[in-house]
Amino acid sequence: MILSHITKDYRGTKALDDLSLTIEEGKITAVLGESGAGKTTLLSCIMGLIPYEGEIDGVNGKKPKRREGCSYLFQDAQLLPNLTAEENVRFVLPKTLWEQTGEMLDRVGLKGKEKSYPHELSGGEKQRVSIARAFLYPHKMLLMDEPFSSLDLALKRQLMELVRTLREEEGGTVLFVTHDVHEAAFLAQRALVLHRGKLIGEVDIDAPYPRDLLSPPKEARELVRLLLETGENK
Numbered sequence: 133m134i135l136s137h138i139t140k141d142y143r144g145t146k147a148l149d150d151l152s153l154t155i156e157e158g159k160i161t162a163v164l165g166e167s168g169a170g171k172t173t174l175l176s177c178i179m180g181l182i183p184y185e186g187e188i189d190g191v192n193g194k195k196p197k198r199r200e201g202c203s204y205l206f207q208d209a210q211l212l213p214n215l216t217a218e219e220n221v222r223f224v225l226p227k228t229l230w231e232q233t234g235e236m237l238d239r240v241g242l243k244g245k246e247k248s249y250p251h252e253l254s255g256g257e258k259q260r261v262s263i264a265r266a267f268l269y270p271h272k273m274l275l276m277d278e279p280f281s282s283l284d285l286a287l288k289r290q291l292m293e294l295v296r297t298l299r300e301e302e303g304g305t306v307l308f309v310t311h312d313v314h315e316a317a318f319l320a321q322r323a324l325v326l327h328r329g330k331l332i333g334e335v336d337i338d339a340p341y342p343r344d345l346l347s348p349p350k351e352a353r354e355l356v357r358l359l360l361e362t363g364e365n366k
């Protein structure tokens with residue numbers, strides 16, 4: 133996906149400032165930046181939720197249309213409270229895929245919880261339901277906005293590994309937004325660093341998987357350096 137000269141102005145606040153970048157197909161890309169850098173705005177432009185100046189894959193953003201072929205994962209699992217785990221997954225799927233729900237819930241570690249309601253599930257289990265749903269929904273690109281931010285460290289590591297292995301098995305492009313260097317270094321093959329709506333760094337992370345949170349890939353230092361620099365220039 134090619135984004136060229138994307139600018140988003142919220143009545144005087146330039147959330148994205150003439151941003152051009154490429155998101156490589158079949159890879160996991162992190163969009164990294166401090167709070168207010170423009171990360172969520174960038175996802176909203178890609179999703180086609182808000183108008184913007186510039187073009188994505190040659191189509192201008194004046195009258196955006198909701199992008200097809202995308203699946204989503206957010207910080208909050210966004211489950212319907214009156215539906216079971218299984219029903220929450222099926223809710224967004226065509227009927228032809230319903231029979232795969234059980235197997236996918238098993239793969240994300242929820243065997244035996246298919247009939248549980250969200251209030252009967254822990255935070256991590258709820259997020260597993262939403263990971264199962266995001267992967268079963270037919271997509272070419274998975275867009276994730278801070279999906280691991282509210283999880284404790286051990287759970288974060290487990291769910292990042294889950295997303296990584298599911299993507300490896302299922303294919304597709306993953307784009308995820310985070311303010312956390314460790315998440316980017318653990319999961320991404322490429323990190324795009326945003327600051328004040330501009331791209332200030334592109335870092336390829338070639339370390340093999342599975343990665344270790346205790347000894348992050350060497351590229352993490354470059355990401356820390358970029359974030360510290362921008363933090364001091366706020």
Ligand code: ADP
Nearest residue numbers: 142145147165166167168169170171172173174
């Ligand atoms: P991030 O996701 O990196 O925290 P955002 O994309 O949410 O950043 O925000 C980027 C900038 O745009 C911030 O200065 C924010 O206050 C501003 N902004 C975001 N959404 C709106 C909005 N709906 N109206 C006005 N300003 C907004």
